[in-house]
Amino acid sequence: MTIQSVQSFAAGQWLAPDSGARPIESALTGRVIAEAGRSHLDAGVLLEHAKTAGGPTLRDMTFHDRARMVKALATYLSQHKQALYDLSYHTGGTLSDHKIDIDGGISTMFVIASKGRREMPDARVYIDGDVEYLSRDGSFLGQHICTPLQGVAVHINAFNFPVWGMLEKLAPTLLAGVPAIVKPATATCYVTEACVRLMLESGLLPQGALQFVAGGLGDMLDLLGPQDIVSFTGSAETALKLRGRANILENSVRFVAEQDSLNASVLGPDAKPETPEFSIFIKEVCQEITVKAGQKCTAVRRVFVPDSLLDAVVHALKQRLSEVVIGDPNLHTTGMGALVSASQKHDVLDKVSQISAEAERVFGDPNGFEISGDDVQDGAFLPPMLFHCADPDAARNVHDVEAFGPVSTIMGYRDLDHAIALLNRGKGSLVASVITRDTDVARQLALGSAAWHGRLYFNNRDSKDAATGHGSPLPHMVHGGPGRAGGGEELGGVRGVLHYMQRTAIQGSPDIVSAIAGTWTDGSREITEDTHPFTRTFEVLKVGETLHSDSRTVTLDDIETFARFTGDTFYAHMDEDAAAANPFFPGRVAHGYLLLSFAAGLFVQPDPGPVLANTGLDRLRFMKPVVPGDSIQVRLTVKQKTKRNDEYGEVRWDVRLSNQDNETVATYDLLTMNAYAASS
Template structure:
């Protein structure tokens, strides 16, 4: 018997007399207890806010990203422990790839994005500068800072590891502590994951706490600095979302709830095509992975009327080969539902679906379970229904049987497919298997507003495609309407949910000091050594080099044209160039100006500048005619550590002519050694 504790205010707290029994999904035997009615949830909230928050906010985004990577590596080393325990939830070894490996992979992605897309700073600059005055002495910048509250994560039973880590990773990267409350039926797996993370010694004190059991009155201690993120049923989401205290205090609430996801077989994907076979394979996988207990699983299958029978035949054949049994057995392809009560709920929903559809595969009474007692475990077979008249039916568009259950229906044309997709009133994902670009565009135009993600796949992309039911941390996860109206993941977008966007206005010097990024018009450091002779640590924001002038001659233009092969008429034909509304006559190549600019500011000797890795935000502002002169201002705009040996320096480069008019502007990226 496992006694599953909570982790509160730095201490493990054992279950008390209010603990609930937890049964194995495979054997039906009670294997654990969890819950503590006396848990000091108010103290947990205060501890997270007063201890965890300041500790996290003292770190930079890069510091926190490095910790996420270290945690992901630590969990990878110990994931076999999570595998071994997770079998009790009914999950197979293949299911672990979605939950445990998927959760760890999500941490790796946020660690990478934190280092590559966010600054080594405590303030995130959101968008470009806005010039609010005529001369540029008063400007605006949107910034994002960590909320000074807590991320309260209330998770579903189906993904005890991924469900926690996909919320924890962006919250931690934002600089906000987390209180995690997993579903009690699988909290023993989440507990082990949290214990491994805490035992690593990587996490700052107060940054992660665990509630095993009920949350008590935790939500009544929240305010506008907190975020409540919920995954589960629409009924529970509505109950939590409607808590008067949350409404009165404008507490951010994110919900991912019921979703009648669908998959559409394209009008071009006839039997015998790779797309048809792919469609059947994807539906089969979504019906059987995690025994259909996925928020992204395919509940509604749509096929051209002429191909419905072929889909039923092919899908039934694949489902018939699916071995149901003890998830520890390598031969098992589908394990159990999480509990006998969940099994009963699915059967109740199946009975409702059966009033408007015909079951064409799967008998919930007459099926075989290998290596386990189906009377004690929470086993069901995959069940496929056929609804011949989806326009008149209602249940298949508003009832989700959260298990290995799906319904196939015919559509007449693209417009009809869109109508059926949207009847679900909001989903996390809809997939379309097609090579027909026009059909794909019709699906997007007609149905994107009702779906959080549209997944297209065909023979061209199938080798690399991640699957209908796999939310990727790079892309947003969530959906409108029935799906909850929330949004998670999405790379840095997911981090922003735990930050406050604030408009900051002031002078260039003030904005430079706030954002740790030089703003045009701010003070410049023009004395001392050439900035290219300074190491990454020596060079400072605002370090500026003004170069002497160089005349651009007609011979320079012609030499560059013949040497590069760029003999565009604007550079070579006076009359044709003069007829062009952008040119006064023959003008210099833009890339010639960039080359001359580099020649003016580059320091040629070996030094800390290791490489020029690119240009960004290049704009040519005004043409340069023969015998014009150009000069350069080179200023250190931003510094970002990259490895243990070097970091990236972003330089603001302005090229002006003899009248001090800007002819080109861009950002130069170099890698500079630390020493």
Template sequence: MGLINVNSFVAGQWLPADDGARPIASAVTGEPLATAGQASLDTQAMIEFARTKGGPALRAMTFHDRARMLKALALELGKFKDELYALSYTTGATKPDSMIDIDGGIGTMMVYASKGRREMPDGHIYVDGELEMLSRGGTFVGQHVATSLKGVAVHINAFNFPVWGMLEKLAPTLLAGMPAIVKPATATCHVTEQCVRRMVESGILPEGAVQLVSGGLGDLLDRLDYQDVVGFTGSAKTALMLRSSPHLLENSVRFVAEQDSLNASVLGPDVTPGSPEFDILVKEVVREMTAKAGQKCTAIRRIIVPQALIGPVGDAVAGKLSTIRIGDPALETTRMGALASAAQKADVLDKASRIAAECRQLAGDQDAFAVDGADKAKGAFVAPMLFACDDPDAAEAVHSVEAFGPVATLMPYRDLPHAGQLMNRGKGSLVASVITHDPAVARSLLIDAGAAHGRIYVNNRDSAKEATGHGSPLPHMVHGGPGRAGGGEELGGIRGVMHYMQRTAVQGSPDIISGITGTWIKGAARPKSPVHPFTRTFDELEIGDTIEAGPRVVTLEDIEHFAHFTGDTFYAHMDEEAAKANPFFPGRVAHGYLLLSFAAGLFVEPAPGPVLANTGLDGLKFMKPVSPGDAISVQLTVKRKTRRTDEYGEVRWHVAVLNQDGDDVAEYELHTMNAYEK
């Protein structure tokens, strides 16, 4: 097979590598594999194409449209996993490694597709947080909202995850309505290019939504402005160089970084050899050292254990590492493949030698290990290296040098405060794991070390079967960390989407805010529905449509019957003297749930119609007691509508229960599923 010519996708055109291309070698054989890069790129054309084509097309779509697009893309990419695996082998990744990258990236897109449909509106404005009352009379209110930025997101990705690294940034970016220019690391960009090619060929993406740079970015970053975003994954050194650009600083270009991280795993003082937690730590450490050959930003670099367990843990981990079969990643028997390149191998060995200068080496003789199915001298193979640092307080390299490969250091702690101090010596990490069965241990370490970590993963015998692993960032949770880890946050559900949107405080009357957000708020107009709202389809209902019903007098007989029927004979409902002694009640009062039942009886339309089901309620508040003889009425208002399936959508209703004086006695949000028009 000839050399792969890795293309860039620029302004809707595929451009082959040219005289400016750089060579890419196979991580397994060391032989030339591909070339990538162009002598020059029309970077302004790329930006304009994204801003004038991709941006408007994406912003014309609702959040739900974009979510459906993400799902379709994920399903489409799932058809081509085998061809992506085949390319991934050339980067040194085994089949399980490739699944972390490729299946993990596709899965991340699916999660964002689901969250976009469940947690965002079928519209163009995202409501962020609760309504703020800015005036005593309620005629002036405030609401935070978010809208799509009008620029382009430039994603600079690392070499270790050529698919997941791209898709985990693309998913929230596209969901936000922003186009992206993707710049993968050159060493593995041939895998990324094939993934982008499949997305483009699917026809699912609007024109200009995604572009690809295989090679150098040229002067692209110097052309960005305040509406653009740079998302970076890589070394702290490169991140500092990029984010310090005078142009980015002068134009306040958003820069989201995920970079170096000396992650730690801590074994609790409650753990003993032979316990489930001891075995969990050993398994986690070995997996994190060898998965992707340790080339994971979340991999365990420091293993912090009680002083008495240094020997047992060291023996157990070293013993497991000695059984790891290293070789051609395409072989089913291979447990650990090669590093991504010869340059990466040289860097890892150099960093490991700096760590070795202040440690004892427990495993990883680079002269003694064997490689299956490949030439050890030509491929980027290394043996997993385990070191022991007996005096971690005096050591420096173990807390400051990251060998981005299968390298970890074992070190002792005296007590929990000391363990927390050692965790924090990394000066900011993406993740730390705590292996303990004692909640007090987990709480103590979180208090001591939480400020220096983006994620704390706690595992023990109760969660081990379903726990996802120390090194697995999940799209639902924040992926990022303070300090050395970059100070940014990727993923984290809808938090990740907000990187590509502008949060704006909108102030005005209830009618104005309701009109902007598409959500009825208290104080906004409530036109009376000409017919019962339950007889109107999802499409016929309008925000603010209201029905008023009642009154109904609540009698003492009603209260007593409800108490005996349900078994709720709480004294406030049954004992006049005791109720009067309570500062909240004037005497015997109606049950709150009796009021809800009566309210439903007042507003319900019993005949079959578009309302298919009542699926729950939120925000229930009892605001004023109802005494025997009081009369209640109800106001039912369409608050928000969200399409859910091809057959029905969700309607959220504001329900206010009032007494004879017009005072609110209860309030809640009712959820129903309503059919569309036939």
């Protein structure tokens, strides 16, 4: 059999393994299938290449440029993913497992790219929060902005997800504008290498944006500086060693950790055996024990059920687990494949012996189980194992020791307070799930345990068809957890991108703040043109371009006509005495939405032109009531421009309505889609 040489990609060159290479065994046969690693890695060359080639090019792109790049990468990988499936069988997983890893990683890239286009500006600066007015007259302002770190992101990934583990970190890193050096676990790095080759062959990545290390990092962590970041996934023991290095501490190098944790699932007291919730619970717990052979950082390690339902749950879990076929994942009948390696199997068995000191094994004999398939009897297979701990309050190992395989321990609880106490004994987890339809149960468990968990997943008959599962981190939601789980967060949409950026408070005049942030701020210089802004195409409009409208007097007849026409006859508009008795109104006042309608009439240019559609308004505030006889005027200013495609872009307008005394009566952001010259 040919042994694959897994190469590193450093400073634009592929480097073959040398005398320092480590052998990699197939999880299915135990035979050596690859080798990876080098006796020496010039880490300084990789870091310098990333900082001088990759970083400047990425930072010169806008968020939308980077988002389009990430989307194109995901599309390219999706078109070539079969090669990754084929290679992944040697990791021990089934096709379903591979899809979680490969399809899940690609899907994460698509989501992050979409959020980059929708929630971030077509600019190089991300605005964090609202403008802070630091002076009474508005001449001195504050604004928080985020800009890319000017260093390198070093990604250290675990063996269980060789593709998803890389892509879920890489997508937000690239979107932030930071180059990455990827170092996967050696046991499955051959799959990661294949994925990296595809991305590089696509031609979509700037030089230096992505480098790959198969094997050890050498002294790279000792060369990092304050602008660099380490994103780690793996064991708590390894994370402690890495984040405790002197150079990491001395330079305050950012260290984001996603570590192992004793995740748990709780069956609510309302979920009796005859309910749909009971069936959902049994199904999800069994999935979490067997998917990826239990080698997931989010897998259920502890199972908490009401004391009265303990026997029923154990019986149901044993019945379902007994139906799982263990063996060669290439066979379509196989339900659970192998662990990643013989060493991982030995580690799991060692942890099982520690759990056995406090809990009775009620299912799964590691010394006597059937393995389906030919030529796989020497593979790293284990059966799903279920333990029962009769005294969870006195036990320690079941709350402290994680067997990173198809192993879980079931425990009974007396009441919800007891369940919460047991749940939190894990000292911090990535996820805890609760299967209940009782909203009071859900609320009590959330209030009592949310502080100890990065994610709380609730499911019942109402959400089961749409729910994604206890063990599925989603790119929209944060992935991480407190305490033992590492204290970090990944994903979470734009939140994950901001890990690779620096938040800076800027202070200055409105013009200075606007120039840096790329968005017009109240008090900034206004630009006046001879033509109406609605007649000007997207690329011609300037941020700060302003129209001051004529004024219009609001009459009592206007108010009554609007009330009759819309049916909004609220007393503040129709009853003088009742309105005057209200502390907010001097008497009858104009409808807020009447003012919006009049405002549109004052600033709209009615002829066909570049404005294609009004897509909504944000941040509407009514500041001061308008009474009959008052007049209103509009100031309309181009606040921000965001390109959407080659035909049109979104214009965000700052709208201010003022009365005859120049007092602000309403403000809002108007959103329109405006065409480019070629399409208008």
